Amino acid sequence: MFQRNPSYSNPTPCNHLADYKLRYGLNGYKSFQNHLKTTPNGRTSIQNPDSKLPRCGSCDGYEGRLYICLICASISCSNHTLLHNQSENGHDLAVDVERAELYCYACSDQVYDPDFDRTVMSKHIVAAVLEKSQSAERSSKRRRFGSIDLLDLKKLKPLMSVKDQRSKSCYPLGLRGLNNLGNTCFMNSVLQVFLHTPPLSNYFLNDQHNRETCSKRPIGQLCLPCDIDRIFSAVFSGDHMPYSPAQFLYSWWQHSANLAFYEQQDAHEFFISVLDRIHEREWKSRSQDKENGDCKCIAHKAFSGQLRSDVTCMTCGFTSTTYDPCVDISLDLDTHDFLSRNIASKSTKPVDSSSKSTLSGCLDLFTRPEKLGSDQKLFCQNCQEMRSSVKQMSIRRLPLVLCLHIKRFEHSFVRRTSRKIDRYLQFPFSLDMIPYLSSSIIRNRYGNRIFASEGDEIDASSKFEIFAVVSHSGTLESGHYVTYLRLRSQWYKCDDAWITEVDEEMVRNSQCYMMFYLQKIPNYKLNEDLSCLPISPRNDTFQQIAGCC
Amino acid sequence: MSMPHEDSASSHTQLSFNLFGDLLDSVIADVASECHRIARLGLDRNLEEEEEELRLSAQARERVADSCNSSEANGKYVVDIFGQTHPSVANEIFDCMNCGRSIMAGRFAPHLEKCMGRGRKARPKVTRSSTAAQSRGGVLKWYIRRPMNKKEGGPNDCHSMHPWSPRSTSICSKISSLIAGTIMRCLEAYET
Numbered sequence: 001m002f003q004r005n006p007s008y009s010n011p012t013p014c015n016h017l018a019d020y021k022l023r024y025g026l027n028g029y030k031s032f033q034n035h036l037k038t039t040p041n042g043r044t045s046i047q048n049p050d051s052k053l054p055r056c057g058s059c060d061g062y063e064g065r066l067y068i069c070l071i072c073a074s075i076s077c078s079n080h081t082l083l084h085n086q087s088e089n090g091h092d093l094a095v096d097v098e099r100a101e102l103y104c105y106a107c108s109d110q111v112y113d114p115d116f117d118r119t120v121m122s123k124h125i126v127a128a129v130l131e132k133s134q135s136a137e138r139s140s141k142r143r144r145f146g147s148i149d150l151l152d153l154k155k156l157k158p159l160m161s162v163k164d165q166r167s168k169s170c171y172p173l174g175l176r177g178l179n180n181l182g183n184t185c186f187m188n189s190v191l192q193v194f195l196h197t198p199p200l201s202n203y204f205l206n207d208q209h210n211r212e213t214c215s216k217r218p219i220g221q222l223c224l225p226c227d228i229d230r231i232f233s234a235v236f237s238g239d240h241m242p243y244s245p246a247q248f249l250y251s252w253w254q255h256s257a258n259l260a261f262y263e264q265q266d267a268h269e270f271f272i273s274v275l276d277r278i279h280e281r282e283w284k285s286r287s288q289d290k291e292n293g294d295c296k297c298i299a300h301k302a303f304s305g306q307l308r309s310d311v312t313c314m315t316c317g318f319t320s321t322t323y324d325p326c327v328d329i330s331l332d333l334d335t336h337d338f339l340s341r342n343i344a345s346k347s348t349k350p351v352d353s354s355s356k357s358t359l360s361g362c363l364d365l366f367t368r369p370e371k372l373g374s375d376q377k378l379f380c381q382n383c384q385e386m387r388s389s390v391k392q393m394s395i396r397r398l399p400l401v402l403c404l405h406i407k408r409f410e411h412s413f414v415r416r417t418s419r420k421i422d423r424y425l426q427f428p429f430s431l432d433m434i435p436y437l438s439s440s441i442i443r444n445r446y447g448n449r450i451f452a453s454e455g456d457e458i459d460a461s462s463k464f465e466i467f468a469v470v471s472h473s474g475t476l477e478s479g480h481y482v483t484y485l486r487l488r489s490q491w492y493k494c495d496d497a498w499i500t501e502v503d504e505e506m507v508r509n510s511q512c513y514m515m516f517y518l519q520k521i522p523n524y525k526l527n528e529d530l531s532c533l534p535i536s537p538r539n540d541t542f543q544q545i546a547g548c549c
Numbered sequence: 550m551s552m553p554h555e556d557s558a559s560s561h562t563q564l565s566f567n568l569f570g571d572l573l574d575s576v577i578a579d580v581a582s583e584c585h586r587i588a589r590l591g592l593d594r595n596l597e598e599e600e601e602e603l604r605l606s607a608q609a610r611e612r613v614a615d616s617c618n619s620s621e622a623n624g625k626y627v628v629d630i631f632g633q634t635h636p637s638v639a640n641e642i643f644d645c646m647n648c649g650r651s652i653m654a655g656r657f658a659p660h661l662e663k664c665m666g667r668g669r670k671a672r673p674k675v676t677r678s679s680t681a682a683q684s685r686g687g688v689l690k691w692y693i694r695r696p697m698n699k700k701e702g703g704p705n706d707c708h709s710m711h712p713w714s715p716r717s718t719s720i721c722s723k724i725s726s727l728i729a730g731t732i733m734r735c736l737e738a739y740e741t
Contacts, residue, residue: 008590063571065578098575099582110585171630179639182658240631244639244654246661250646253665262662360599424610428602432595440592448586497635498627505609 010114010450016092016106017113020070028070029119032095036123040317041369041390042445044100044120054097058083067094067103081105099447117449124446172487174201176235177242177497181249185496186267189481190274191245192494193468193516194228195235196485197401199302204232208298224277225298227251242497252277267470267481268328268405268514275299275327303327305399308438311378312369312390318382323396328403328514334361335423359427359515360435362406367394367436369445394441398433402464402517409476420476427512429504431464464517471510484510580727 013021020028037047046068048054055062056077065078070093076084085091085105092106100120104111174195178188194200203209209225227248234243253260255277259269282297295304307326312319334357369392372378377386406425411418434440443451469484483494484507493502587593628634638655645652647664 008592011589064574096582099579101582101586110582110589112586112589175630177629177635179641179654181639181654182656184658240633242635242639242641244641244643244657246643246654246657247646249658250661250665253661260662260665262659358603426603426606428599428606430598430602432598434595435592448583448590448592450590492630495627497639498629499631500627500629504605505612508606508609509613 008448008450011112013113014104014107014109014111016104017102017111019090020093021113021115024071026115026119028093029116032068032100033119033123036100036120038124038317040312040314042124042447044123044447046095046097046100056080066097067105068097069094081108112450114450117451121446121449121451173238174236175485175487175492175494175499176239177494177499179242179244180496181244181246182262183264184245184249185481186265186270187245187249187252188496189470189483189494190267190271191231191248192483192485193271193470193514194274195232196468196487197302197516198467198518199400200298201232203298204229205236222251222254223281224248224251224255224274225281228274228278264478267472268330271403271514272327275303300325300327302401303399303403305329305395305402306397308394308396310392310394310442311372312392313378313380313383313387314371314389315387316380316382318380320381327399328405329366329395330405330407331359331362331366332407333357333421333423333425334365335421357423357425359404359425359431362425363433363436367392367441392441392445394438395433395436396438398437398462398464398519400519402431402433402519404515404517406513406515408472408511408513418476420474420479422511424509425512427466427469427508427515429466429508431466431517433462433464437462461520463520465520466515467518468516469507469510469512470514470516472513473511481513482510576728576731579731580724583727583731584724 032046035046035049037045039045053062054066054068054075056066056079057074058080059077061077061079063077067076067078067081068074069076069084069088069091071091072088074084075097076094081094081103082105092104093111094103094105095101096103096110102111102113102116103109178191180188204225209229211226211229214223214226231243231245231248252274256273259265259273276299278299279295279297282299283295294300304325304327307324307329309322309324310319311321369390372389372391374388376388378389379385380387380389408421409418410421443449467486471482471484473480473482484502485492485494486507491502491504491507493500493506626634639653641654642651643654644650645657645660645664647661650660652660
């Protein structure tokens with residue numbers, strides 16, 4: 001059961017606020033609406049119409065916080081609020097002049113009211129925000145959460161309800177080493193992830209891409225999904241000897257001429273390349289769904305999300321918004337190496353290396369408002385001039401499978417060298433993406449007002465659970481990739497041909513390069529036999545999609 | 550002669566001191582108001598879970614640092630979950646699908662490269678040393694070289710000059726960054 005706006009709660013009003021609203025309704029708020037002043041960076045304050053400096057009625061002071069009584073509009077400074085409250089009976093509510101926040105004299109506390117916030121927000125909407133999206137806007141009836149249709153899942157046969165009798169141990173099916181064919185650990189690591197990404201494994205193991213019918217198509221049309229299907233069959237066959245994905249490598253090189261060479265390569269690049277090939281294949285075979293414009297290929301169903309980019313003019317506050325699809329999010333490390341190095345060379349203070357990098361720090365960095373330099377002025381449609389602007393990214397729609405890629409390289413323009421950043425990055429196993437959603441970012445921009453901002457209709461859970469980590473060790477030129485997979489609450493290390501059991505701590509300690517999180521869809525049961533579902537560490541009601549184990 | 554000069558200097562000092570004090574008070578009240586709102590509306594609900602994750606990670610770091618970890622070493626002597634061991638260079642033999650010859654798995658990629666006539670010709674210019682047999686294929690690439698994926702347009706400079714540390718999950722860091730942001734906004738407001 002979902003609330004409409006799940007990310008925050010409406011606080012219960014204090015008695016004084018409740019009384020005030022009963023007696024006066026919204027009249028007081030409306031009278032303030034005309035005196036609200038908004039700034040381009042989202043702040044609201046109260047301004048006197050004749051621009052006189054507001055002064056306290058009792059002491060004539062103008063310093064500190066000033067409050068305007070909602071009933072009689074007399075101004076009090078913070079020292080004399082109680083005085084006003086005592087002298088006039090029932091005058092409990094006021095508005096902070098500086099921040100347009102409700103203040104209760106009697107409780108001596110800031111209080112919150114959705115109606116007041118709505119009044120404030122309406123001023124913002126009138127003043128500055130004109131939504132202009134450059135891609136076609138969708139109708140609100142369309143489901144906005146993760147692009148997989150839940151009805152599809154119902155049609156899928158339940159997986160793994162019968163234990164494979166051939167396996168000598170109790171290990172889950174689908175664990176099989178992949179031979180290194182010569183510098184192909186980048187490929188093996190990502191393949192292991194694909195093999196255990198629930199939407200992909202459901203798709204291929206349920207025979208949604210049939211090699212027999214596919215091969216009937218004209219020869220010469222390459223089909224990478226067929227080769228992926230072959231790998232799935234091999235790895236889930238129950239055979240323990242490591243498998244050589246040679247046919248896949250051959251196919252992939254035929255598809256991607258620019259990446260076809262015997263050399264160490266980047267796992268992320270390979271990941272993107274494979275998703276592109278799967279998408280291309282689906283696109284050719286069926287006409288794109290014109291209604292939604294959303295691609296229905298399995299690659300996009302699983303990984304595709306949507307990012308929102310807001311560019312705000314610093315002068316007038318006009319915001320232009322664009323939406324872009326994405327299959328992953330590349331994050332910069334929240335490190336200060338460059339800056340601290342500069343400082344260290346000037347002063348004798350030792351470089352502070354105690355600050356830790358965290359994934360939430362990287363995500364904060366990704367979604368922070370960024371001032372575009374004066375050499376990067378953009379044209380503002382409102383001002384009809386080139387203006388300096390602020391850009392902010394946020395996530396409009398979360399994918400079903402979230403791939404986070406850490407950009408572990410930095411390039412020094414001075415020395416014209418590049419190096420890998422080995423800095424440890426803390427990453428959680430359970431991730432809540434709410435603070436990075438467009439609805440939260442926009443709300444935060446306007447002071448976290450209680451207001452149903454665009455994007456709040458998202459019904460899907462924003463909670464994610466990790467299931468795979470691709471980690472890198474070594475340098476930019478030469479290194480090694482390893483994948484950690486979590487199946488049935490047990491972590492396995494997939495190092496080319498070697499699959500070993502490892503404990504959680506080793507995974508937490510690894511140098512993560514790509515992390516894969518699966519969206520938790522609450523309590524959706526495909527099959528009564530849920531023995532193959534991983535148990536959430538916090539034992540809450542959320543369950544993952546019945547995945548392969 | 551110097552006395553009045555000193556007086557005006559000290560009154561300037563006093564004035565700027567007062568001004569700074571007012572600014573600081575205003576900023577602190579701003580931050581308090583923001584944090585109050587965030588806390589009251591429950592927007593920082595996940596604080597406990599985040600703290601727990603941080604604690605688990607820190608614990609993991611300590612434990613692994615203590616024990617001397619030999620499993621990261623060369624996989625030659627490692628036994629996998631099925632009780633098998635494997636040579637460091639895969640020795641499965643199969644036929645090349647391009648030319649039909651029997652090739653050993655661990656040497657398949659270099660063979661295929663020559664066999665298909667790819668590699669050196671098709672590759673764009675990148676200055677990176679080609680590998681020896683020791684390393685097994687792991688490289689980090691440029692963010693720039695992505696062929697098809699439309700990027701989110703984030704800045705490519707890894708050394709952005711934003712001096713304030715982004716919010717981490719502890720309350721203190723949140724507040725300090727809020728203070729920082731508020732100070733910047735104040736300064737901007739006073740600029741205009």
